[in-house]
Amino acid sequence: MVTMAIAKQTLEDMLRRKVLLILLIVAVAMIALGPSVGFLSPRESSAVLRSLGLAVILIAGLLITILAGIQVIPTEIERRTIYTVLSKPVQRYEFVLGKFLGGLFTVFVMIAAMGIVFLRRALLPGEAPGA
Amino acid sequence: MAAAIVTQGLTKTYLDVWNKAEIVAVDHLDLQVEEGEIFGFLGRNGAGKTTTIKMLLGLIFPSAGTGTVLGKPLGDIEAKSRVSYLPENPYFYESMSGWDVLDFYARLFRLREPERSQRVQKALEEVRLDPKAWKRPLRGYSKGMLQRIGVAQALINDPQLLFLDEPTSGLDPIAHAELRDIIANVGRQGKTVFLSSHQLPDVELVCSRVAIIHRGKLLATGKIGELTAGEKVEIRADGVRNGVIKQIEDLVGPVEHSDGRLRIPSVDEEKVSDLIDLVRSVKGRILAVVPHKRTLEEVFVDVVMKEGVA
Numbered sequence: 208m209v210t211m212a213i214a215k216q217t218l219e220d221m222l223r224r225k226v227l228l229i230l231l232i233v234a235v236a237m238i239a240l241g242p243s244v245g246f247l248s249p250r251e252s253s254a255v256l257r258s259l260g261l262a263v264i265l266i267a268g269l270l271i272t273i274l275a276g277i278q279v280i281p282t283e284i285e286r287r288t289i290y291t292v293l294s295k296p297v298q299r300y301e302f303v304l305g306k307f308l309g310g311l312f313t314v315f316v317m318i319a320a321m322g323i324v325f326l327r328r329a330l331l332p333g334e335a336p337g338a
Numbered sequence: 339m340a341a342a343i344v345t346q347g348l349t350k351t352y353l354d355v356w357n358k359a360e361i362v363a364v365d366h367l368d369l370q371v372e373e374g375e376i377f378g379f380l381g382r383n384g385a386g387k388t389t390t391i392k393m394l395l396g397l398i399f400p401s402a403g404t405g406t407v408l409g410k411p412l413g414d415i416e417a418k419s420r421v422s423y424l425p426e427n428p429y430f431y432e433s434m435s436g437w438d439v440l441d442f443y444a445r446l447f448r449l450r451e452p453e454r455s456q457r458v459q460k461a462l463e464e465v466r467l468d469p470k471a472w473k474r475p476l477r478g479y480s481k482g483m484l485q486r487i488g489v490a491q492a493l494i495n496d497p498q499l500l501f502l503d504e505p506t507s508g509l510d511p512i513a514h515a516e517l518r519d520i521i522a523n524v525g526r527q528g529k530t531v532f533l534s535s536h537q538l539p540d541v542e543l544v545c546s547r548v549a550i551i552h553r554g555k556l557l558a559t560g561k562i563g564e565l566t567a568g569e570k571v572e573i574r575a576d577g578v579r580n581g582v583i584k585q586i587e588d589l590v591g592p593v594e595h596s597d598g599r600l601r602i603p604s605v606d607e608e609k610v611s612d613l614i615d616l617v618r619s620v621k622g623r624i625l626a627v628v629p630h631k632r633t634l635e636e637v638f639v640d641v642v643m644k645e646g647v648a
Contacts, residue, residue, distance in 0.1 A: 294396075295419075
């Protein structure tokens, strides 16, 4: 319960980070605009679209993971909120685990958001030219 | 009454990596805080107050020495559920609302609904935070409101022992007085409060006992009344013949006198009545007897200056 409370708090906090949101917006825009670069390779536009979309998800997902990973615990120390949390009946492993899960959920939510946009673009026949 | 906090030879040293020198933050501290008292923990900036509190809470580990909090060893999880802490200049998750922050901290105490909501509401009411602000994100809060959230956060588990580190720093006079009342009120509910503060008049008002530390060492500890004791009295008299001045000086040391007027700037309390008898015996008139009560601030400055300032 304690671990999940920390994970939930971490997720909410992470989803409000501007860096992560900007990354997400750029990635989603690239995936959504994918079809417009399909003309670069007229005969295989759907393959270009798919590999572009997957590459964007891969790179953005990687960057989000790294950024989330390096921010999760250091910001707690910087803001000194870690002292208020660890002075409560919370074991250190519960704190670390909660923070880890929170970061994991963040990455999951971000990749899911990009994935939904990608799937709509790649799989709906009417929307993707040449698919 | 049982002791809420006991420490024996509590020591924390840091290694200064660049100079390969050891910095002693807390030096063999022996403290005892009784249950139910508001204990003032005084010291200059960098005296080791916060380090001591962090060791008592199990946030950092002592280099040497031991202690107990509520009868449990330092850092014990069970003790932590009955203890709370307000750090100096606390920061909270600023995108969350005051209510959500407190709900989060309540979850850390494994409190369940509906008790959790009741506790959150009670704590917010106790620190007199404007209900209109309860659901607003913290980033729009003033310093005084944040400090109230900090105190509410420390009350959420209905603790037996509160560690408050500089709870009134940076507040306006009215918020300051309110917060002081809240702390005194917490003390009246029978909770133990370990209060670290530079606001000596506040400490004098709310605390029953204090400890003064300097460079990690305990310099003085005791009831405020005992520390400020040893009161001196100023006496002024008129019509005192020169013949008796010698006798008076034998009793209290050098005095100021001219034309039978006499002023003795500082007389020990126990000598006051003898002195008055002496003046009366030569038909002198006592003009004034003025007590000089030492304030905690004077005691603090005295105690610390004796150790030398660096």
